[in-house]
Amino acid sequence: MPDAMLELEGLEVRYGVVAAVRALDLRIERGELVGLIGPNGAGKSSTLLAIMGVVPVARGEVRLRGVSITGRAPEAIARAGISLVPEGRHIFAGLTVEENLRLGRAARRDANGVEADLRRVYGLFPAIAGSLSRQGSALSGGQQQQLAIARALLARPDVLLLDEPSLGLAPTVVESVFAALEEVRAQGVTILLVEQRAQVTVSTADRTYVLANGELRLSLTPADANDTARLAAAYLS
Amino acid sequence: MSTLQALVDAVALGSIYALVAVGIGLVFGVLRLINFAYGELITAGAYTLWVLRSLPAVVAILACFAVVVSLSLLLERVAFRPLRKATPATMLIATFAVSYLLQSIYLLVFGSLGNSVSTLAGLQQAVDLGGLRIRWITIVSLACGSLLLIGTAILLGRTSIGLHMRAAATDFQTARVLGVRANRVIAFAFLVSGVLAASVSVLFTVQNSLVTPDLGVPITIFALVGVVVGGLDRLWTATLGGFAIGFAYSLLGDKLSGEARVYLPSLVFGLVIVVLLLRPGGLFAGQPRSVERV
Incomplete structure (x- = not known):
């Protein structure tokens, strides 16, 4: 059996009496790109926030490389090797691009290889390399998304969590973001991608899970990308 | 010439x-907490100077910094950290409680009558600069205030911990998700604010030697009013305020004389x-904020 990089076992997330995620089991192998799709309110973002320690885990367990990280603080989880690109990017608009990237290094476990990693993200996102002294607020939406991903990569994570990276972006920019994600996966980073764009996610990811009402409803492979009837049924189930 | 003299004194008091x-603003930035107990840190420093008045000034001042910074860190650890997930109102009330507790301790230990601090009393002497009689403490307050403000600006703008503090002040949750250690950043904010409080203890007690249990209260209230007038959302606007x-x-105090000063x-x-x-x-905020209260 291949190495499990990230495992969720019976994960439950609650907001008061409302269960956002129920009994979710998920296993992601090292170097995989796994998609998580579903309608609004399905529990996709809550799953990522629970993995990251931002919202508490009501029940179940989150394991990274076989070690439980349940209940740890977000900064401890980041330092353990998980980076989150949050929904809405959350770049620091008042800081420069260079300062945003420096913040991405806060979770690094060692200072070696920073320059090489910087060259790598500049290669992935050339627009970022040319905007280092600009304020984050001066970037376009697509550039801000690239900056958010670049910032997360500078932590040199084992697992990259992305929450709707295509939200609000033009189709051409979405294509470039997905192309960058494929390159990141090729570099050995495990990716859990939450998306609304079902078709492109299913075709890009090794496996895609459909979440609805906080429960896992369906598992899809790239071969299912053009089966729109199955996708629609999964969303409406 | 009197007006010029008043201006120099005003700049010196303004820098204090x-x-x-800045001390209040740093903690507010990372915790969204207005620390009403800040004045009691200044009072702790003043009493340390009084207790150690027989020792060389350098020793007393170093002890003052040690006591105030330690107390600031202790308050963060014991009083505010356990309440970090509490509502802002609870946190605010906690700062009042700490403030009254410390004032009561000062009252019990040192009594209600004032104690006169004589550390660096020589700085009360004036020097003649082109017809202006300027006290050394005015010059020292200006110099120290400027250096400390510049130092804080460099700390925030040029260092990693400063960058982490600025990020935490903007969006603490995202900063933590990126690996910025919350406890470290908050403790560092309390440490720097403690250093600033200790500096104010030294500068203020040279100008006003009488130390009473409530010494820090009016200083904090006036500074807080200044912070609100300047604009609470950014450190530099709060500083200007x-x-x-x-x-x-x-300046107003200079214009009022005798009995009229009670109205200052x-x-x-x-x-x-x-x-x-x-x-x-x-006064210095960019966009006026419109808040519906009713």
């Missing part, structure tokens, strides 16, 4: 209030009300 404003309140207080706080607060009516977002 600016230090208090603190400076402005000290400046206004000193009322005048300053009246001025503050006018400023806030005209610019609700603060």
Whole structure:
């Protein structure tokens, strides 16, 4: 059996009496790109926030490389090797691009290889390399998304969590973001991608899970990308 | 020439209030907490100087810094950290509780009558500069205030911990998700604010040697008013506000004489009300904030 990089076992997330995620089991192998799709309110973002320690885990367990990280603080989880690109990017608009990237290094476990990693993200996102002294607020939406991903990569994570990276972006920019994600996966980073764009996610990811009402409803492979009837049924189930 | 002299004194007092404003603003930035117990840190430093008055000034001042910084870190660890997930109102009430607790301790230990601090009393002497009689403490306050403010600006702008503090002040959750250690950043904010409080203890007690249990209360209230007048959302606007309140207080005090000086706080607060009516977002804030209260 291949190495499990990230495992969720019976994960439950609650907001008061409302269960956002129920009994979710998920296993992601090292170097995989796994998609998580579903309608609004399905529990996709809550799953990522629970993995990251931002919202508490009501029940179940989150394991990274076989070690439980349940209940740890977000900064401890980041330092353990998980980076989150949050929904809405959350770049620091008042800081420069260079300062945003420096913040991405806060979770690094060692200072070696920073320059090489910087060259790598500049290669992935050339627009970022040319905007280092600009304020984050001066970037376009697509550039801000690239900056958010670049910032997360500078932590040199084992697992990259992305929450709707295509939200609000033009189709051409979405294509470039997905192309960058494929390159990141090729570099050995495990990716859990939450998306609304079902078709492109299913075709890009090794496996895609459909979440609805906080429960896992369906598992899809790239071969299912053009089966729109199955996708629609999964969303409406 | 008298006006020029008053201006110099006003700048010196303004720089002290600016230090208090920065001390309060740093903690507010990372915790969204207005620490009403800040003045009691200043009082702790003043009493340390009084207790160690027989020792060389350098030793007393170093001890003052050690006591105030330790107390600041202790308050963060014991009083505020356990309440970090509490509502802002609970946190605010906690700072009042800490403030009254510390004042009561000072009252029990040192009594209600004032104690006179004589550390660096020589700085009360004046020097003649082109016809202006300027006390050394005015020059020292200006120099120390400027150096500390510049130092804080460099710390925030050029260092990793400063960057982490700025990020935490903007969006603490995202900063933590990126790996910024919350406890470290908050403790560092309390440490720096403690250093600033200790500096104010030394500078203020040279100017006003009488130390009473409630010494820090009016300083904190005036600085807080300055912070609100300047604009609470950014550190530099809060700093300018603190400076402005000290400046206004000193200048108005110079214009009032004798019995009329008892109306000085009322005048300053009246001025503050006018400023806030005209610019609700603060004197130096960019966009006026419109908040529906009813």
